[in-house]
Amino acid sequence: MKRPNMSSNKLSHHTERQKESQINHPSFSSIVKALPATVPFVPPEEMERQTGHSIRLRLGANESNFGMSPKARQAMEKAVGKSYLYGDATSYDLKGELATLHGIRTDQIVIGSGLDDLLGLIVRTFLNPGDAVTTSLGGYPTFNFHVQGYGGVLHTVPYQDFRNDLQGLLQKAHDTHSRILYLANPDNPTGSWWGAEAIGELRRSLPKGCLLLLDEAYIDFAPLDTIWPLDPSDPQVIRARTFSKSHGMAGARIGYAFANQETIQAFDKIRNHFGVNRAAQAGALASLQDTAFQRMIMKEVAKGKEEYATLAAELGISTLPSATNFVAFDMGTPKRAKLAMDTLWKQGVFTRVPGAPPLNRLLRVSVGTPVERSEFARILQEVVPTLS
Amino acid sequence: MKRPNMSSNKLSHHTERQKESQINHPSFSSIVKALPATVPFVPPEEMERQTGHSIRLRLGANESNFGMSPKARQAMEKAVGKSYLYGDATSYDLKGELATLHGIRTDQIVIGSGLDDLLGLIVRTFLNPGDAVTTSLGGYPTFNFHVQGYGGVLHTVPYQDFRNDLQGLLQKAHDTHSRILYLANPDNPTGSWWGAEAIGELRRSLPKGCLLLLDEAYIDFAPLDTIWPLDPSDPQVIRARTFSKSHGMAGARIGYAFANQETIQAFDKIRNHFGVNRAAQAGALASLQDTAFQRMIMKEVAKGKEEYATLAAELGISTLPSATNFVAFDMGTPKRAKLAMDTLWKQGVFTRVPGAPPLNRLLRVSVGTPVERSEFARILQEVVPTLS
Structure with a gap:
């Protein structure tokens, strides 16, 4: 391989000076200039490097530690062999399967390289700079x-009793003339949820021209009555989902959304068409x-969530009901939650505590495998008595 | 799995009417509204479905039909097993390797889910709506x-003798106060290239505050003297590269760019941080x-390109010199090029002809494996005499 540029950083001082003048x-862009330096999440690998602690129990990113379906794994491994092709x-195939499964049309579906990618696409499609957006304080x-x-x-609208405040969100969306109302249902980071009836009511009360963006990353874990009937013909609703959670494919980067056909066509005007990798599709x-x-x-x-609830009760801690693959342990105060997270981290247990009040007294723990859960129980039983 | 929404498209007429009124x-967004419905490329799978012809020789997307390194394949297959984790x-590891290889720092590198993803990121980082950009007419x-x-x-600036017109591009960038000057070097779709000296001169003559975006997707195939020394400290130059071409990983979706540290920090303010899949990184x-x-x-x-040139000469066609993994056959006229492409397509051979003059008389053919090349030669030998 040709690499004459390997030492190219060693420009002569003469050249350096010449260059400076040029x-x-x-x-x-104006938007980028105005933005603070920020990242949405520091990845656990980076936290390991920064603190020098290695993760033994990875329970902080709501991944599915049960792994993916052996059939999915096999399909991906096979697709790697063809991954020299775009x-x-x-x-086509994936949209066809989703359409059949949900009784909708393929032109009501968009596939993205993860739900995060789709959230960016949706925001970009609907928002002009300066436009208002309503979400919960401490949401995704x-x-x-x-x-x-x-x-x-x-x-933003504060959580009420660790649930998204639907009335508050609606009011805020009206007051601010929001273009998008974002709701994660079931919710991250609380695990709480609203039933289909409440979501239907929210939809009916939306401000004119406001988009309801339902982030349904965890919908597969929710009680049946949480799932509001799909109607992709409604241009005011987009429902975004992912293969990262129940399907255990977080690292594969693939998600999808249901939307009105006209909206899907708008996505096509700007989306990164060849962005979804071959193995993930398979x-x-x-x-x-x-x-x-x-x-x-x-x-x-479900079993893991019960175990976590029992464990917490034994330790005198309450947990929030959860319609997701994680459980929020209510540590009582932000200080105790932070201390618990830090102490667990030093023992190799990766969990998260949200930053915004009142969520910052919650310790969010993904449901691990049976072995991981029993190890987590052992460590938490040691840690809790040490918390002041 | 819970899917009460499978029949959810069957809303009652009563509900439909209710909804319409709401x-x-x-x-x-203003930008999306103003955009025509367009896609950069119709994928070959879609062309197959639309025309009913199956591809036997896939030589139209400049993929590397030699496949990826067996070591890369093994690493990807192994990473699939861990792809339940983000x-x-x-x-970190990939940036470290690239930094070592090129003698630069990791904070001068950004990784994206393919070069296309990075082109979008770069445009978004530097451009305000209405800002001017200069590129070649018929470029990527x-x-x-x-x-x-x-x-x-x-x-846009027309190609001159099937090469990017560097003087013309510079002049246009000056005249239009362009914020970005885009140059693919080596070039797609012509395969032509400029040497390091010409690129250095282009850099020195850039308008103030104009970014030179070098798309170096094919740089690994280029003659040594094409490779302009790397200097990521220069804020006016970004060099974008990919694993899709020489590394044969098009379907894995991973690319990278070298840029000034401050630019990399700006990317971090807006990029999709968890967008690159795990297997591709490995x-x-x-x-x-x-x-x-x-x-x-x-x-x-290199051998394949020689074979193509010999084949073309035998058929009385000329080919353009190429510093890439494809060869542009000059079919003489746009009509002949189009006819050749269509006739090949009906025989299961996927090639491309660019849309913009004067490139629209070129038939662009990726270098295939020895078997593919000999099959392509056989078919082209049949097709050329039939062209009017």
């Missing part, structure tokens, strides 16, 4: 990151078809 | 797609380390 820094930019940081990244203005298709594996995951996660 | 279409959002469509998708204004790292495989690919591609 440099005129290009300006960043993947299908239209995700990556959504906020995209709103700010496209010059939008965030308006894996997602196989995973959708492996319903037995999905049922097993649902059962395991 | 719908207020949210508006798309990949490292900082791509996906770059143009991103410029228009962020509201930029494209100014594969890219392994591929970089497999230099023997890289050398083999270079040799094979």
Whole structure:
């Protein structure tokens, strides 16, 4: 391989000086210039490098530690062998499967390289700089990151009893003339949820021209009556989902959204058409078809949540009901929550505590495998008595 | 798995009517509203579905039909097993390897889910709506797609003798106060290239505050003297590269760019941090380390280009010199080029003809494997005499 540039950073001083006189820094866009340096999440690998602690129990990113369906894994491994070819930019097979499964049309579906990618696309499609957006205070940081990244203005509504305040969100969306109302249902980071009836009522009360963006990353874990009937013909609703949670494919980067056909066409005007990798498309298709594996995951996660609740009760801590694959332990105060997270971290247990009040007294713990759960129980039993 | 929404499209007529009265279409952003419905490339799978012809020889997307390094493939297959976990959002290992290889710092590197993703990121970072951008007429469509998708204004300069017209591009960038001057070097779709000296001169003559965006997707195939020394400290230059071409990982979706540290920090303010899939990161790292495989690919591609040139000469066609993994056959007229492409397509051979003059008389053919090349030769020998 040709690499004559390997030592190219060793420019002579003469050249360096010559260059200095010729440099005129290009300006960043107005939006980028105005943004603070921020990242939505510091990845656990970076936290390990920064603190020198290694993770033994990775329970802080709501991944599915049960792994993916063996059939999905096999499909992905097979697709690696063909990964010298670009993947299908239209995700024809996967959209066909999703359409059949949900009784909708393929032109009501968009596939993205993860739900985060789709949140960015949705924000970009609807928002002009300066436009208002309503979300919960302490809601999903990556959504906020995209709103700010496209010059939008965030308006937030505090959680009420650790649930999204639907009335408050509606009121705020009306008051601020919001273009988007974002709701994660079931919710991250609390695990709480609203039933189909409440969501229907929220939809009916939306301000004119306001988009209801439902982030349904955790919908597969929710009670049946949480799932509001799909109606992609409604241009005021987008429902975004992912293969990262129940399908255990977080590292594969693939998600999807249901939307009105006209909205899907608008996405096509700007989306990164060849962005979804080939193996992820194959894996997602196989995973959708492996319903037995999905049922097993649902059962395991339900069992794990019960175990966490029992564990917490034994330690005199309460947990929030959860319709997701994680449980929020209410540590009573932000100080105790932070101390618990830090102490666990030093023992190799990765969990998260949200930053915004009142959520900052919650310790969010993903449901791990049975072995991980028993190890977590052992460590938490040691840690809790040491918390002041 | 819970899917009560499978029949949810069957809303009652009563509900449909109720809903109609409540719908207020949210508006798309001003930029999206103004955009025509367009996609940068119709994928070959979609062309197959539309025409009913199956591809036997896939030589139209400049993929590397030699496949990826067996070591990269193994690393990717192994990483699939861990793909229930998010990949490292900082791509620490891969950036470290690239930094070592090129003698630069990791804070001068950004990793994206393919070069297309990075082109979008770069445009978004530097461009305000209405800002001017200079590129060649008939240059890479996906770059143009991103410029228009962020509201930029494209100014184009025709190719001269099937090469990018550096003087013309410079003049246009000056005249239009362009914020970005885009140059693919080596070039797609012509395969032509400029040497390091010409690029250095272009850099020195850039308008103040104009960014030189070098798309170096094909740089690994270029003669040594094409490779302009790397200097990521220069804020006016970004060099974008990919694992899709010489590394044979198009379907894995991973690319990188070298830029000034301040620019990398700006990217971090808006990029999709968890967008690069886990398997691609592992594969890219392994591929970089497999230099023997890289050398083999270079040799094979060089041999294939010679074969194509000989084939063309035998058929009375000329080919353009190429510093890439494809060869542009000059069919003499746009009509002959189009006819050749269509006739080949009906025989299962996927090639491309650029849309813009004077490039629209070129038939662009990726270098295939020896078997593919001999099959292509056989078919082209049949097709050429039938062209009017």
